[in-house]
Amino acid sequence: MILTVTLNAAIDKRYVVENLQLSEVNRIIECSYTAGGKGLNVSRVASIAGEKVIATGFVGGHAGEYIIEQIEKQKIQNAFIKVKGESRSCINIYDITNHTQTEFLEPGLFVDNSSQEELLKMYQELVQTCDVVTISGSLPQGCDQQIYQKLVSLAKEAGKKVIVDASGNLLQESIKAKPTMIKPNIDEIKALTGMEGLSREELITAAKTIVRSGVEIVAISLGKEGTLTVCEEGVYQVTVPKIDVINTVGCGDSMVAGFAIGLARKMPLEEILKFASAISVANAMQLETGFFVKEEMEKILPLIRVKLIKKTEELNEGVPT
Ligand code: TA6
Numbered sequence: 001m002i003l004t005v006t007l008n009a010a011i012d013k014r015y016v017v018e019n020l021q022l023s024e025v026n027r028i029i030e031c032s033y034t035a036g037g038k039g040l041n042v043s044r045v046a047s048i049a050g051e052k053v054i055a056t057g058f059v060g061g062h063a064g065e066y067i068i069e070q071i072e073k074q075k076i077q078n079a080f081i082k083v084k085g086e087s088r089s090c091i092n093i094y095d096i097t098n099h100t101q102t103e104f105l106e107p108g109l110f111v112d113n114s115s116q117e118e119l120l121k122m123y124q125e126l127v128q129t130c131d132v133v134t135i136s137g138s139l140p141q142g143c144d145q146q147i148y149q150k151l152v153s154l155a156k157e158a159g160k161k162v163i164v165d166a167s168g169n170l171l172q173e174s175i176k177a178k179p180t181m182i183k184p185n186i187d188e189i190k191a192l193t194g195m196e197g198l199s200r201e202e203l204i205t206a207a208k209t210i211v212r213s214g215v216e217i218v219a220i221s222l223g224k225e226g227t228l229t230v231c232e233e234g235v236y237q238v239t240v241p242k243i244d245v246i247n248t249v250g251c252g253d254s255m256v257a258g259f260a261i262g263l264a265r266k267m268p269l270e271e272i273l274k275f276a277s278a279i280s281v282a283n284a285m286q287l288e289t290g291f292f293v294k295e296e297m298e299k300i301l302p303l304i305r306v307k308l309i310k311k312t313e314e315l316n317e318g319v320p321t
Contacts, residue, residue: 002046002260003130004039005123005151006057008108008140009067009080010090012036012289014247019097029096034289035070036090038136038165041253041290042260043076045279048292051261054079056126058119058140060109061086079126081119085109088140092249092289101249108140116144123151127158131264134256135174136165145173152177161263165256167191178214180263183256185221203228204235204310217269219259221252221280229273235310236270238277241303243285250289255280274304 016030035044043055054077059067064080064087071078088106095102127133133155135148144150148170155162161180164171167188175182175192190198193206207218207230219229224245227238258276267275278301282292 001052001054001130002042002257002264003126003133004043004046004053004055004260005133005135006037006039006043006055006137007111007119007143007147008088008138009035009037009040009057009059009064010088010106010108011063011066012041012090012092014092014094014249014287014289016094016096018095020093020095020100020102032288033066033070034291035067035074036289038253038256039134040067040071040076041250042134042136042165042257043071044074044290045250045254045257045283045292046261047074047076048294049257049261049279049297051257051264053077054126054130056080056119056123058083058109058111058115059087060084063087063089079122081115081122083109083111083115092247094247094287101247103249105138108138110141111143113142113144116147120147120150120154124154124158127155127160130160132260133160133162134165134260135162135179136253136256138166139170145169148174149177152179155179161260163256163260163263165252175210175213175215180215181217181219181259182210182215183219183221183252183259185223185252189220200228204230207235217259219255219273219276221255223248223251227255227273227277229269231269232312233269234308234312236273237307237309238273239305239307240277240281241300243281243300245284247287247289248284250291251280251283253290254283254292270306273306274301277304 091104164174258279262272282297
């Protein structure tokens with residue numbers, strides 16, 4: 001079972017437009033609403049893959065009711081803390097003329113200390129019932145910046161694997177609690193290292209430093225270039241087949257879901273890398289965020305290539321022990 005944490009749940013609104021123009025009236029051709037926020041995308045993808053999921057976090061107001069209604073329709077078990085205010089909307093503008101995606105992410109509602117305490121208390125019970133925990137996305141307003149650290153520590157104290165998908169200071173703080181895995185993209189790795197224009201070797205060195213600090217797996221998503229994963233065995237390069245990309249929003253969340261499923265099913269790491277990458281690619285083939293078609297994923301799976309490009313001993317060359 002996977003426990004997903006979405007502290008800043010959202011209604012994801014996708015607007016399809018033709019030739020988006022700033023300072024003009026842009027008529028929307030098609031719009032769709034889904035329960036979103038990274039953790040709820042992880043929940044939906046894991047549920048499609050056949051994994052039992054329970055989702056927790058904060059929701060509020062009519063928007064919060066809508067989010068709960070949507071995830072219950074998707075048969076996703078949930079235990080959200082209801083707070084005052086309205087859950088946010090995250091807008092994804094999909095320009096079919098210029099093939100661009102532009103996102104507007106609201107900051108989210110305000111969560112007071114007592115609601116945060118209530119969540120931590122419930123989380124400690126939920127963690128006992130799961131195999132893997134995923135903690136994803138931004139924090140709502142008022143949230144303690146150390147809350148991800150606390151959630152990671154509680155999961156580890158309960159002997160559970162825990163994946164964090166966050167950015168900036170939140171990711172930096174989370175790493176201090178030594179999560180099982182993080183999945184930064186290149187910008188997030190640059191922010192962690194404070195370095196610009198990272199070469200592949202510098203990316204690997206940065207990830208290796210994080211692994212040395214106690215994070216078991218650092219999977220750097222490189223978009224259509226696949227993934228570079230650094231762990232105790234060494235460095236794996238994952239390459240993915242070329243596809244007709246429809247919508248890449250949610251690919252990172254789909255990858256997190258794939259990793260969580262693989263860890264829950266105790267798959268060998270190379271199988272997890274293939275499985276997670278295939279789900280992420282399959283998500284990009286769908287207009288809907290955080291969604292994939294199993295048959296498409298199964299066709300992609302054999303086309304994923306995983307290669308151990310560096311062993312640990314090579315990684316440690318020249319490093320004082
Ligand atoms: O990764 C895509 C997405 O989950 C969107 O669906 C939207 O909800 C956004 O990210 C939320 O990101 P945030 O980092 O604010 O939680």
